[in-house]
Amino acid sequence: VFMAKESTSQEILSKTNQIIEAGREKPKRYGMRINRLDSNPATRVKYVLDAVGMTPAGMNYSGGGFDYGDWGDIWFVKNNRPVMLRTDGTVDYELNHDNHTLKLSGGASDVANVSYGGNAMSEIPLIWVKRYSIANYDYVIFCETQYDDTYKAYAHTDADGNILPVTYFPMYEGAVINNRMRSLSGQTPTASQTDAQETTAAQQNGDRWDKLSFSEITLMYEMCTMISCNTNSQTKFGNGCSTADNFLQTGTLNGKGQFFGSTSTTAAVKMFYCENFFGNYWKRLRGLLLINGVYYIKPVPPYNSEGTGYINTGMTVSGTSGGYISKMELASDIGRIPTVVSGSETTYECDGCWFNNAIVAVALFGGYRTDGSRCGLSCWHVNIPATSVRTSIVASLSCKPPAQAA
Incomplete structure (x- = not known):
């Protein structure tokens, strides 16, 4: 009799747990599918899962502002904020x-103060990402x-393996002041370094x-492609x-908010306060x-420029x-990388790629002031060694907060 009662109690507990689990709201998953065979940047991205039916975001050039579509209240957009981050x-x-x-509370900020003990950074909330491919489709799910x-969560993982609730991207390109790279307003970014x-x-x-x-550049590419449903970043941002x-x-x-861009090719662009x-x-x-024509990737720190500890893709x-x-x-x-360079400014990714298959090349990103339509969130350069010094190349800061303080 005792065994029968115990069995009945276990069955009741199991059924109760099943009912609770069935009633628990599942976390939403916002996804996109990129068709590698579709050359049209406006049709090759399709929403999947909970993103289906959402209105994409993008600049409203005629109205002069950014249209968030249905994405303004989604956590990684809503909870993104500009901060002054201590060292x-x-x-x-x-x-x-x-x-x-x-x-935000009023009064002058230290955004241009070179004596400030920190930097102006964009706080990016934690995004868990699933990436996979089926046939000619690449899927990205947030x-x-x-x-x-x-x-x-590679972009939110520190060198000790901690998954952090936030990470920090640069609000500005890096300027070296007193031997320290800074993300501050009113500076000339520092080029011509190795x-x-x-x-x-x-x-x-x-x-x-x-x-x-x-990993951080990949996440920015994915966030922007997700909300815009388009792989032509210059058109949308x-x-x-x-x-x-x-x-x-x-x-x-500084006065343009979270996102801003224009049809001008001589003005700055801004996304997620960067x-x-x-x-x-x-x-x-x-x-x-x-490395000699083969991509090597390391998704989390620490990093080096020789390939030690990297994944041979x-x-x-x-x-x-x-x-x-x-x-x-x-x-x-880990992320999408360019493998064929034979498109145009209006097809596929709509961005340029420079490469050298005979050296160990360190990646550059984004293009520069004379690259025209080849600039963008898919623009890559793996064409020079780590020792190369050029007036067109700078770097930008990132920061992983302490695990106990994050």
């Missing part, structure tokens, strides 16, 4: 969203929580600081500084190398260096 990786205060020269163990010099300057901020990585006679100083879009994320200068990255790039990308493919579950 220890903790937030000092939030900046006014529409005028970064002011604090979730606010880890839906299952196939969802990864990869090692840039890295040293970035890390002078503290052990949580580094240059932007492939602005042309950026892509045919200008001179480079822009930082802070020209100014000139593409265009103006090339940005040298960490975590992506082209086995993927190569072909076509015409300096041409337009006609094919990007998913490297494992």
Whole structure:
């Protein structure tokens, strides 16, 4: 009799748990599917799962503002904010969203203060991402929580393997002041340094600081492609500084909010509070190398420029260096990389790619002020070694906050 009662109790508990689980709201998953065979940037991206039926976002050039479509209240857009971040990786205060020269609470900010002990950064909330390919389709799925163990958070993972609730992208291109790379307004970004010099300057901020990585660039590409449902970033977010006679100083879009762009090819572009994320200068990255024609990737820090500890993707790039990308493919579950360069400014990714299959090349991203329509969120450069010094190349900061403070 006792055993029968125990069995009945276990059955009741099991059924109760099943009822609770069935009634629990599943986390929403916002997804997109990119058709590698469709050359039209406006039709090759389709929404899947909970994104189906959503209205895409993008610049309203005639009205002069950004149209969020149905994405304004989604967590990774709504909870993105501009902050002044101390060198220890903790937030000092939030900046006014529409005028970064002011604090959100009022009064002047330190956004242009070179004596300030920190930097102006964009806080990116945690996004769990599932990436996979089926036939000619690349899928990217976002979730606010880890839906299952196939969802990864590489851009929010620190060198100790901690998954952080936020990470920080640069509001401005990097300017080296007193040997330390800064993200501040009113500065001329510092070019003509080697990869090692840039890295040293970035890390002078503290052990949580580094240059932007492939995983972080990938997440920005995916966030923007997701909300715009389009792989032509210049059409949806602005042309950026892509045919200008001179480079822009930082802070020209301090009064333009979270997103801003124009049809001008001499003005800055802004997304998720990050100014000139593409265009103006090339940005040298960490975590992506082209070694004798084969891509090597490291999704999380620490990084190096030789390939030690990197993943050999086995993927190569072909076509015409300096041409337009006609094919990007998913490297494992880490991100999409260009593999064929034979497109045009109005097809596929609509951005350029330069490559050299005979050296160890460190990746650059975004294009610069004379690259025209080849600039954008899919623009890549794996054509020079880490020791190369050019007036067109800078770097930008990123920061992983301390796990206990995040």
